[in-house]
Amino acid sequence: MKTILIPLLLVTLVEAWTTEPLKVRPSPSSSTSLNMGLRTTVKRVRDSVLNKERSREDLKIGIAGFYDRSSKLWEDVWGEHMHHGYYIPENRTDHQQAQIDLIDEVLDWAGAKEAKSVVDVGCGIGGSSRHIARRYGATAKGITLSPYQANRGNELAKEQGLEDSCSFQVADALDMPFDDNSFDLVWSLESGEHMPDKQKFVNELYRVATPGGRVIIVTWCHRDLEKGESALAKKEEKLLARINRAYYLPRWCSVQDYVDLLEAKGAVGIKREDWSYIIAPFWRAVIKSSLNLKSVVGLSKSGFSTIRGAYAMLLMLRGFDRGLIKFGLITFTKPEEKKSEEE
Known part of the structure; x- marks a missing residue:
């Protein structure tokens, strides 16, 4: 020891x-x-x-720094999509295509048949934004705390001929710089886990959605509490706390916690699902990819926080294997505005 x-x-x-x-x-x-x-x-x-919990301000600074340092390495090894892949069948080996397929499968699952204006909350370097913009012929705006990611997202949009439809900026998801009722598709793929105030996060997603607009949240969560439980077991909390320090995360919540918040907001057509089994091969694939020379060299150059994040992948895998960590999907629509009797 x-x-x-x-x-x-x-x-x-x-x-x-x-x-x-x-x-x-x-x-x-x-x-x-x-x-x-x-x-x-x-x-x-x-x-x-x-493994002490960080303040909101320390989280913001840490998240920005972590992704400023690690995003280039991820792109070099895995490409422009900084999220899990869709592994059906589970023996897929084209991991970048699995990541693209995850976007499409989530959109199909949520029933998002069309979109004109999209916001990508926690956009990374914009892979999801650009893919969704192409799929629907939509305009997309992405926000991230990382200046590197925002700049790289705009570079890739220009390289791919999408600079007129896709743009990226540094902004806080808990205080988005957009007007109310701005987007008919609000997309958050693996960013909710970084939000220290889940109530405010849900409120902002709800606020910027148009009446009748669809919101999709895909996020790491801990398991739902069983009947009679008031909290996770101490050993479960300890494992999550270790992951939090590595990835600059606040306390976790469950998918049911999100559902409760959304029901209180009056969200319509709330739908949830656990895709943990679908993305399960992802972490093993990432760990395997980190063993090649290119990854080792890149990791050595990217700083200690990135190295610690690589170590934490083993903790994530442990959490998935124990059923503690869940890959949760939640979608809903914002209610249509009621017409006055005079109308």
Whole structure:
């Protein structure tokens, strides 16, 4: 145990110093600044070892930095789609096509037959946005906390001749820079898990959707609680907390938690499903792909937070295998506005 713990502590120490945002950077000429910097580093090491939950502001900064550093490596190895794949049959080997198929299968499952205006909430480098724009002949706007991802998304849109229909910007999904009733398709693929306030997240998705517009949320969740349970088991919470530190995630929720929030909002036609079995081969494929020379070299250049994220893939796999982590799908429509009696 000690032989594993010591290198992990060293990685945590270096990661805390080099990749976490520091409020104060020590100045060589200032002992006070140096002491403050050391205290900040020690605190972050302690928080990391104890898997302490981050504040919303620290999450925002950490998420942006994590994806700024890791997105190029992912694109080099896996292409422009930064999400799970659709594995039916489960022995598929064309993983990039499996990722594209996941988008189409989710849209079909949700009954999204057409769209004119789309927002991709947590867009990565825009793979889903561009695919959906092509499928429907729609315009798409994507938001991300990562400046690298937004810039790369716009570059790829231009390269693919989609600069007039697809655009990407840095924005917070909990405070979107869009008017009410702006999009007839609101798409969130594997970004909900990053949201520290699920109520506000749902409220924003609901707000920007047009009346009658469709909202689709695909996200990592923990299992629904069984009857008589008030919380997850301590060992389950511990595993999720370790994953949270690596991927800059807040506390998890269940699919049922989302359904409860949506029912309270008055959402129409709420539909949910668990696709954990469909995406199950994904993590093993990612882990296998990380063992080639190109991936190892890229990982070594991308920083300690990315390295720690790669290690956390094993934790994700463990969570899936135990039935703790679920790949949840939720869709609904925003009610049509009621016409006045005079109309």
